[in-house]
Amino acid sequence: MRLERFSVELARPLGTAAGTIESRTGFLVRTDEGTGLGEATPLPGWTESLAECREALEAGNPDGSASSDHVRWPDEQRSSTPAARHGYSLARADAAARESGQRLCDALAADAGRPVPAAESVPVNATVGDGSVAETRDAVRDAVAEGYDCVKLKVGARAPNADETRLRAARDAAGDSVELRADANGAWDQETAERMLDTAAELDYSYVEQPLPAEKASEHAALRGRGVGVALDESLATTTVSAVLDADAADVLVCKPMALGGPDRTLAAVRRARDAGADAVVTTTIDAVVARVGAAHVAAAIPDVPACGLATGSMLSSDLASDPAPVSEGKLRVPEGPGLGTGLESLYRP
Ligand SMILES: O=C(O)CCC(=O)c1ccccc1C(=O)O
Numbered sequence: 001m002r003l004e005r006f007s008v009e010l011a012r013p014l015g016t017a018a019g020t021i022e023s024r025t026g027f028l029v030r031t032d033e034g035t036g037l038g039e040a041t042p043l044p045g046w047t048e049s050l051a052e053c054r055e056a057l058e059a060g061n062p063d064g065s066a067s068s069d070h071v072r073w074p075d076e077q078r079s080s081t082p083a084a085r086h087g088y089s090l091a092r093a094d095a096a097a098r099e100s101g102q103r104l105c106d107a108l109a110a111d112a113g114r115p116v117p118a119a120e121s122v123p124v125n126a127t128v129g130d131g132s133v134a135e136t137r138d139a140v141r142d143a144v145a146e147g148y149d150c151v152k153l154k155v156g157a158r159a160p161n162a163d164e165t166r167l168r169a170a171r172d173a174a175g176d177s178v179e180l181r182a183d184a185n186g187a188w189d190q191e192t193a194e195r196m197l198d199t200a201a202e203l204d205y206s207y208v209e210q211p212l213p214a215e216k217a218s219e220h221a222a223l224r225g226r227g228v229g230v231a232l233d234e235s236l237a238t239t240t241v242s243a244v245l246d247a248d249a250a251d252v253l254v255c256k257p258m259a260l261g262g263p264d265r266t267l268a269a270v271r272r273a274r275d276a277g278a279d280a281v282v283t284t285t286i287d288a289v290v291a292r293v294g295a296a297h298v299a300a301a302i303p304d305v306p307a308c309g310l311a312t313g314s315m316l317s318s319d320l321a322s323d324p325a326p327v328s329e330g331k332l333r334v335p336e337g338p339g340l341g342t343g344l345e346s347l348y349r350p
């Protein structure tokens with residue numbers, strides 16, 4: 001594999017309870033023959049550090065294990081270098097799909113025993129960062145005007161009272177027919193979480209993502225059944241998919257291919273979630289275009305996937321290529337053509 005380091009900037013920093021994301025740095029990964037593209041864009045909290053990612057990629061050892069046989073890395077375990085593994089696994093999957101003339105989503109669906117052809121578009125949520133009440137209301141209003149029928153609001157960076165006002169303002173701005181979600185990024189203690197989930201339930205939010213810190217499996221299980229779903233994100237990256245499912249800790253798993261170690265691992269996690277009676281959404285870690293389009297292909301391979309957190313391309317002020325998977329009316333169109341699809345041709349050549 002050949003590596004090329006890149007950085008992309010966010011046009012507007014994304015405020016979250018876990019800090020503000022202003023730029024993303026990672027590696028474009030190309031197969032030796034130049035026939036497959038991947039991306040490894042680590043985000044500490046979800047993945048290894050940039051230095052660990054580079055080391056794993058350069059060692060040709062993106063599982064962080066002694067074996068380079070990715071197929072043998074068991075689904076129940078977590079890769080210690082998931083972003084590196086994502087880069088390799090996406091590049092290999094893209095090369096194989098292009099070789100067989102298949103769209104990546106169709107190849108992934110076939111490998112996962114899902115119906116082929118996969119979907120042509122994926123429903124997506126708008127992502128509204130932390131902000132004042134006025135900023136929150138305006139951002140929700142803009143998203144609905146752009147045609148989104150699902151909006152996710154970042155919470156947990158402010159005091160509970162302030163976030164309750166924002167949750168209400170978002171519902172007022174969205175109207176009754178728009179699905180609303182909130183993402184606390186692990187900011188709350190048990191008592192605050194109970195209170196905020198009750199408010200979210202009263203305002204007809206569909207789920208609250210990561211109300212408590214990542215390691216709190218049984219505590220999340222105890223938060224379920226209050227009239228609003230519990231979705232877990234950081235918990236999957238910090239503990240394991242198995243730990244979350246075994247503890248009945250979530251209604252929804254938030255599956256980030258970059259944090260789970262690649263498209264294959266993500267589809268395996270989704271299958272296990274659904275077998276256990278939970279649902280799953282696919283989201284990015286605010287990645288550059290290659291990983292974002294890869295995540296869109298993963299989502300397209302999941303029948304009846306709920307709205308996914310993939311509308312993150314428009315947050316970037318610079319990218320590796322112009323976006324071949326634009327969002328319109330709350331849907332992301334998956335690029336046509338073999339592999340990742342048309343629009344990324346310039347990236348296959350260094
Ligand atoms: O899910 C979305 O709407 C977009 C992705 C997102 O929120 C996110 C982006 C980068 C890092 C963490 C997160 C998160 O879901 O917590």
Ligand SMILES: [Mg+2]
Nearest residue numbers: 183209210233
């Ligand atoms: Mg989240």
